[in-house]
Amino acid sequence: MAQPSKNIFTEFSARFSKFTPYRLHRLLYKLTGGAFGNKMPGGNLNVLLLTSTGRKSGIQRTHPLMYYQDGADFVIVASNSGADKPPLWYLNLKSCPEATVQVRDMTEAVVAREASEEERARLWLILTKEQPIFKSYETFTDRTMPVIILHPR
Numbered sequence: 394m395a396q397p398s399k400n401i402f403t404e405f406s407a408r409f410s411k412f413t414p415y416r417l418h419r420l421l422y423k424l425t426g427g428a429f430g431n432k433m434p435g436g437n438l439n440v441l442l443l444t445s446t447g448r449k450s451g452i453q454r455t456h457p458l459m460y461y462q463d464g465a466d467f468v469i470v471a472s473n474s475g476a477d478k479p480p481l482w483y484l485n486l487k488s489c490p491e492a493t494v495q496v497r498d499m500t501e502a503v504v505a506r507e508a509s510e511e512e513r514a515r516l517w518l519i520l521t522k523e524q525p526i527f528k529s530y531e532t533f534t535d536r537t538m539p540v541i542i543l544h545p546r
Contacts, residue, residue, distance in 0.1 A: 418457050427497030433459055436524035441467060442495040443543070445505075447481075448488035456482045459524055460496075460543075461516070467494055467503065467543040468516055475533030483539060494543055503543040513540045 422430035422442055431439050438459040446453055461468040471483035486492060486505040493502050508516055517540060521528045530538065 419455055422457060423455075423495070427495070430457060431497060433524070435526055438520075438524045439496070441469075443469065443482060443492060444495070445482050445485045445492040446489045448485045454482070454485075456480075458482075460494075461520055461523060463516065463542070465545055467496070468508075468520070469541045469543065470520060470527055471539040471541060472527060472530045473538075475530030475538075477534050477536055479536070479539065483541065486541065491546070492543065502546040504546055505541050505543050508540040508542050512542070516540050 418430045418440075419442065422440065427440075433440055436459070438461055440457050441460045442455050443458050444453050444455045458469045471479045473480040473483075487507075490505040491502070492505055493500055495501075517527075520540070527538070
């Protein structure tokens with residue numbers, strides 16, 4: 394049976410539409426010092442920009458992520474929208490835990506570590522209360538979504 398031919402415009406459109414809102418969010422957050430894109434609908438968590446170093450490429454990449462402030466620490470979830478695989482930024486942080494975060498117009502150097510089971514249990518209750526979408530993501534996968542603590546350097 395013959396393979397269907399790929400339409401280059403359809404493929405480009407699919408890839409472009411998947412990443413455009415994400416890139417636009419990141420750009421507008423940076424341009425406005427977090428005045429735009431600091432809040433996600435459907436919950437009480439704010440958004441930070443995490444810049445980490447690629448474990449293979451060495452290239453710095455920035456990701457808008459919802460966070461919870463726990464004292465001086467920033468707490469994020471490696472949810473990947475409930476996908477079976479963790480997000481690449483999580484794998485990068487495991488390889489190179491030094492990163493930076495931008496919260497509104499403030500940028501700070503941080504060191505990442507995965508929450509212990511005890512810490513995760515406490516933080517997960519707070520995270521799912523403040524952003525119920527995380528509870529939904531749990532139903533999409535068998536993977537336990539890591540909770541990451543970003544501690545200021």
